[in-house]
Amino acid sequence: MEVFSFSAGTLKLLDQRKLPFKEEYLLCKNYKQTIGAIREMAVRGAPAISIAGAYALSQAEKAGYIIDSAAEEILNSRPTAIDLKNAIDFMKEGINNGEDSQKRAAEWEQSIYNKCKLICMHGAELIGEGNRVLTHCNTGPIAVGKYGTALGAILYAHKKGKGVFAWVDETRPRFQGALTSYELSEAGVPHNVITDSTAGSLMRKGEVDLIMVGADRICKNGDFANKIGTYPLAVLAKHHRIPFYVLAPSSTIDSKLESGEKIPIERRDEREILEPAGVRAFAEGTRAANFAFDVTPASLVTAYVTEHGLSCSPPE
């Protein structure tokens, strides 16, 4: 199952909104369509978004759009993950140096895969024989294009025969746990889906050995943004003295932002909450507050795993 392919100016994307039920592809023939795919979450996962964004800028460049304003439009598609910004910076640098933009995007894509492959290997080292790993949202191959980050490490540990078991947060409001469960099933990893608020009592009962999550932006001081629901897991892990690991490529680092307070938190349509799985569950007129991400302070992180390996201090 290929997440990305690019040919003749068209980005072909695995449409994640159709998963786990259908493997359908979306053709983004120009940069505006690629932006739409990011915004509507046909492609999601910070590293995957960065790859789509890189190709989007190449599409814009080839079509003769003004680079800076196209870049701005792409960046506005989703505000929280920094990988997209880092990809755009990488693209602009190449274009300014006269490099072919399509080659440059492919280079970015490949660099993400190289990093994430290493993350899976480093991360799997943290998983012991028979460990029960809890994870949130979806950070597998789908969220990167290949390999994955947190979920990638779990898959790699399984492949190494470690007999791992996964607790999968359903991850409201968009149920990305369904993608995680799908990827675990494909790989034959035993797992159970739970509601997000079940994680706490499993920790209390001693049924969670470690927690692994991805990230959308890691600040200079190590504070990081990730899918809403990550922060409570970190507090609960601290309370129960359970290791809490953050796995992300260095493209997720915001080398300019001092700390987490300034990370822009995307607020999405309240219907994602009020209409779970597309069906209205709340009375008309009900209002919901739908923050897509939360911020976890560095003090709650046991260690970060990047392509450079394990680090207890903020990664660089």
Place this chain on the structure above:
Amino acid sequence: MEVFSFSAGTLKLLDQRKLPFKEEYLLCKNYKQTIGAIREMAVRGAPAISIAGAYALSQAEKAGYIIDSAAEEILNSRPTAIDLKNAIDFMKEGINNGEDSQKRAAEWEQSIYNKCKLICMHGAELIGEGNRVLTHCNTGPIAVGKYGTALGAILYAHKKGKGVFAWVDETRPRFQGALTSYELSEAGVPHNVITDSTAGSLMRKGEVDLIMVGADRICKNGDFANKIGTYPLAVLAKHHRIPFYVLAPSSTIDSKLESGEKIPIERRDEREILEPAGVRAFAEGTRAANFAFDVTPASLVTAYVTEHGLSCSPPE
């Protein structure tokens, strides 16, 4: 909107499964039908279940069934809440003393309302001017029959003109937050629904002044069971030094159980998780672990509110 009425041997119940969309009533003509209504959660909320259970035993008695085995069947309908057991004990005592079972059930019902009315008044005292109160699951009039407990206190504070705002956990997997939102809307209380895992970051941002929840069973040492997702709220409240209150009538006290480890936790059908709002969100073959309740240790409780008022030690 009347939750219960009983006449000519039939218990007429507001069908909570149809809310917030339709106010429909279910007629339970015999004790087996009443048991079905409890099990299928047409009636839910620990105090409300106890009222339905009391009438069920009266139905069984009037129809000539053996009291002890009918009582056993009723108790097996839902295992976690102790109010049902306390109601059944109250009923049996009356029947043994030759009292009319229907009058005895009505007496139980009225005693629950009297207690909860006091709880609302005591609880509202804890809510300051303009406070933002976070609550979980549904503990309003619907969950009791009248008045409510935690949500009842919020409604009463609103009535007293305190300008309260409520954060409403959606409460996966069954979205009882939709009932809470419905009751708040009817009363004109401003509120926002959030996913359960959003509560933590709201606390971190200083947007929650206090937390009020109900209970399904309070042990002798003060440990208590409540809807899954209550325990993580208590840990988060402690972490952020936010008051965490448990509001329940004395019928929720299990005077025999020393501590929370022995509370039986109901495990419900995994489809409640896998098919949110009745629509499949996970691939076929996915397994989910659906624990309906969790246990919160007394050490995380700021105070208990019963009909006797506020108490920092376990209520009796």
